[in-house]
Amino acid sequence: MKRMxxxxxxxxxxxxxxxxxxxxxxxxxxxxxxxxGYALDMEMKNLKVGILDLDHSTASRDLVRRMTSSNFIVxxxxxxxxxxxxxxFRRNRFKAAVVIPVGFENSLQTEETTPVQLLIDGADxxxxxxxDNYLKAVIAALNRDLISGPGGKLTPPVELRPRVLYNPxxxxxxxxxxxxxxxxxxxxxxxxxxIAIVREKETGTMExxxxxxxxxxxxxxxxxxxxxxxxxxxxxxxxxxxRVVFGVPMAGSWWVLAAYSLLYIIIALALGLLISAVTxxxxxxxxxxxxxxxxxxxxxxxxxxPISSMPWGLQALSHIIPARYYIEILRGIMLRGELWxxxxxxxxxxxxVGLLLLAAKKFQSRLDLL
Amino acid sequence: xxxxxxxxxxxxxxxxxxxxILRDRKMLRMVFMMPIMQLLILGYAATTDLKNIxxxxxxxxxxxxxxxxxxxxxxxxxxxxxxxxxxQTEMEEHLFRGRADVTIWIPRGYANDLxxxxxxxxxxxxxxxxxxxxxxxxxYAQAVVRQEETRxxxxxxxxQPALKIHRVDAVSRFFYNPELESRNYMIPGIAVIxxxxxxxxxxxMAIVREKEMGTLExLLVTPLSPRQLIAGKLIPFxxxxxxxxxxxxxxxxxxxxxxxxxxxxLFAGCTLVYLLVTLGGGLLASTVSHTQQQAMFTIWxxxxxxxxxxxxxxxxxxxxxxxxxxxYANPMRFFMSITRGxxxxxxxxxxxxxxxxxxxxxxxxxxxxxxxxxxKRIA
Numbered sequence: 087m088k089r090m091x092x093x094x095x096x097x098x099x100x101x102x103x104x105x106x107x108x109x110x111x112x113x114x115x116x117x118x119x120x121x122x123g124y125a126l127d128m129e130m131k132n133l134k135v136g137i138l139d140l141d142h143s144t145a146s147r148d149l150v151r152r153m154t155s156s157n158f159i160v161x162x163x164x165x166x167x168x169x170x171x172x173x174x175f176r177r178n179r180f181k182a183a184v185v186i187p188v189g190f191e192n193s194l195q196t197e198e199t200t201p202v203q204l205l206i207d208g209a210d211x212x213x214x215x216x217x218d219n220y221l222k223a224v225i226a227a228l229n230r231d232l233i234s235g236p237g238g239k240l241t242p243p244v245e246l247r248p249r250v251l252y253n254p255x256x257x258x259x260x261x262x263x264x265x266x267x268x269x270x271x272x273x274x275x276x277x278x279x280x281i282a283i284v285r286e287k288e289t290g291t292m293e294x295x296x297x298x299x300x301x302x303x304x305x306x307x308x309x310x311x312x313x314x315x316x317x318x319x320x321x322x323x324x325x326x327x328x329r330v331v332f333g334v335p336m337a338g339s340w341w342v343l344a345a346y347s348l349l350y351i352i353i354a355l356a357l358g359l360l361i362s363a364v365t366x367x368x369x370x371x372x373x374x375x376x377x378x379x380x381x382x383x384x385x386x387x388x389x390x391x392p393i394s395s396m397p398w399g400l401q402a403l404s405h406i407i408p409a410r411y412y413i414e415i416l417r418g419i420m421l422r423g424e425l426w427x428x429x430x431x432x433x434x435x436x437x438x439v440g441l442l443l444l445a446a447k448k449f450q451s452r453l454d455l456l
Numbered sequence: 457x458x459x460x461x462x463x464x465x466x467x468x469x470x471x472x473x474x475x476x477i478l479r480d481r482k483m484l485r486m487v488f489m490m491p492i493m494q495l496l497i498l499g500y501a502a503t504t505d506l507k508n509i510x511x512x513x514x515x516x517x518x519x520x521x522x523x524x525x526x527x528x529x530x531x532x533x534x535x536x537x538x539x540x541x542x543x544q545t546e547m548e549e550h551l552f553r554g555r556a557d558v559t560i561w562i563p564r565g566y567a568n569d570l571x572x573x574x575x576x577x578x579x580x581x582x583x584x585x586x587x588x589x590x591x592x593x594x595x596y597a598q599a600v601v602r603q604e605e606t607r608x609x610x611x612x613x614x615x616q617p618a619l620k621i622h623r624v625d626a627v628s629r630f631f632y633n634p635e636l637e638s639r640n641y642m643i644p645g646i647a648v649i650x651x652x653x654x655x656x657x658x659x660x661m662a663i664v665r666e667k668e669m670g671t672l673e674x675l676l677v678t679p680l681s682p683r684q685l686i687a688g689k690l691i692p693f694x695x696x697x698x699x700x701x702x703x704x705x706x707x708x709x710x711x712x713x714x715x716x717x718x719x720x721x722l723f724a725g726c727t728l729v730y731l732l733v734t735l736g737g738g739l740l741a742s743t744v745s746h747t748q749q750q751a752m753f754t755i756w757x758x759x760x761x762x763x764x765x766x767x768x769x770x771x772x773x774x775x776x777x778x779x780x781x782x783x784y785a786n787p788m789r790f791f792m793s794i795t796r797g798x799x800x801x802x803x804x805x806x807x808x809x810x811x812x813x814x815x816x817x818x819x820x821x822x823x824x825x826x827x828x829x830x831x832k833r834i835a
Contacts (some may be wrong), residue, residue: 096815103594106750107747107750107753107829110750112752114753114757116759117758118757119762121764122760122764122777122781123762124776125764125765125775125779126764126769126770127759127770127774128587128588128768128769128770128773129587129591129773129774130771130773131773131774132773132774133771133773134773135584149624160773161705162484162785170630173807175631175632175801176801176803177796177803177807177810178793178797194622194624195622196621198620198621198622198623199624199625200622200624200625201624201625201627202624202625202626202627203626203627203629204626204629205628205629205631206625206628206629206630207630207632207635208629208630208631208632208636209477209542209630209631209632209640209641209796209800209801210631210638210641210771211505211635211636211638211640211688212484212504212505212543212635212636212641213629213637213771214636215592215634215636216592216595216635218590218628218630219595219596219788221596221626222599222602222626222628223595223598223602225624225626226602228624228829229674230631232621232622232623232624233621233623236645237656238614238747239597240521240609240621241573241575242575242605243570243575243576243577243605243608243609243612244525244570244575244576244577244601244604244605244608245576245578246575246577246597246598246601247577247578247579247580248578248580248582248594248597249549249579249580249581249591250581250582250584250594250596251581251582251583251584252583252584252585253584253585253587253590256584256587256588256590256692258587258588259586259588260587261585261586261588262754274813277753285747285749286768287470309619312731317662319740361689367556368747368748368749369483369661369665369748370483370486372661372748372749372752373486376756377486377490377493381494381497385498385501385502386501387566390769391502391503391504392506392586392589393508394507394508394509395503395505395508396500396501396503397500397507399500400497400500400501400602416556417585418554421585422552424552424553437592440773449555
């Protein structure tokens, strides 16, 4: 234990001396939350729509006004003819074009149905669906006014009263920032530990350390201890930043969150150890860390891509991604105010113990080979 | 002739570089596995489609009308049945525990209201944690109710022939991707990310590695001029980027059935312009870093930020004003738009010029600064 602490102290000195890397390890997460928190804004707005109004009537202008009155749609200007629509899509001038036919106003008073054409750039399917849905909602509202407004004779049959729980204003950052915390934690912890150890392997200093009477496991775990501190510091800063800058609520308790976070940090560090056991160069360690831990933590954890939309194979795979459980916990505590996560806690504990044992075993058998 | 004499030593260096890359078996495996893995994982996982929304309906009216409304929600495969609930508290509990994504309550008297011409109210509660999914879920639910409403009005009209209802009928037509498959939009983006990672990150790290090992100094005492040295170090990674694309594009077209309507030649040309940025960026990062770790962090940071502000995940128009303005300095944004345009819309040179010019300007600046800095450092 004492020897392990000595190694920890040595590693601490290494970190302290390399101020630049330390600053990076602390400043980078903060910058990431700040920039990514803003950049990952999923709320669609300011989508450009071109309008081809062939009727030039009061009714057509009213429809256009209804469509462009929210900040979801921005008026990209009037089109002169249909020939402008496709080139406009190709040059990304607008995402959709609304064609109001000649005789729109007239037809609205005499005919049962009056067609309006929505031409939508489907390349970005998600945005296209949202634009389509929005424009149709505007037209549905117009239809309601036509039957029940002044001059109408009927009441609309059904009224949907929606209520949004846990994030009533649908603020994107409240969803993104807790997930970001888990991604940043795993990135910092795995990269720092694996590279710190592999660097000693690469430069040959690991051999020197091992000639001392210190036990192999003591070296490895001693080296990791300072990084638990850095990980905890990063977690605190990231979550505080989410609270202060992005106003992410805290419906649960900071202390409970801290306890779960510590467990997650241990998992991340154990993953870093495992990577350092199987790689020999920093470059390989880095690539393994990015592809083996960071990518799955971003892609398969439900961080931004809903797991339920994935094919079953990937859904199954997501069950072994630690970030998935930590993100569920973070969102549960911060947004819903839930405190007790028996399933996630059990799985994460098993993961932490298993990974630590595995790493210890790998090093036991590998150290002679250094 | 002179240029040939200049180039021959460069070729030797390129050969040495390739030998170094090919010798490292793990590295090699990585180089070939990366495009395949990325395409498969990103291609399947990076979907912003919303499927299998778990909906719990509490139908307390239990009339033919209310049952018809309840069934209407499950007709287009967007919603799946969530756990059943006996009362409102249980429904809320399902939401709180994350067992259902959205709940709908049809109160007693729904059919009665419809029959007597009053507006029947139904209540919806959606879990807002995933703001994006919640907003879209709300939109889908409203669309279902709208449809049901139209049907009810139609019914009423049939029973009262004197009644005249006027309405606007919206007809949508989707260009380029009629099924609105989000994968088609994401996959060309993966090609952009692949090129960036391979050419940018590997260049930067390879140069710093030589620095770290001290072999860069050995290269400097050879008769190679700094320019030849730079060319020799960068060309292999440019080639590698094209190799990656050569693996990724057939995979995208034959496995994911990505429509490739544009010209591959135009894409290759634009990629060359983009390589100015990534190779220059890698070189630049190598001049400000002493260790591979620092180089990696620096490049990684810019790459991720570049991806986020490129419109890869979400349209850049969503972003706050100041970030939106920043995206104009992001070369990846322009290359992303070019790549998607060529793959999905079959755009021509005339259409990509607006993106190609800024890309070229950013590339030239990055590359020039990098070369100048590198030469100063080794002088």
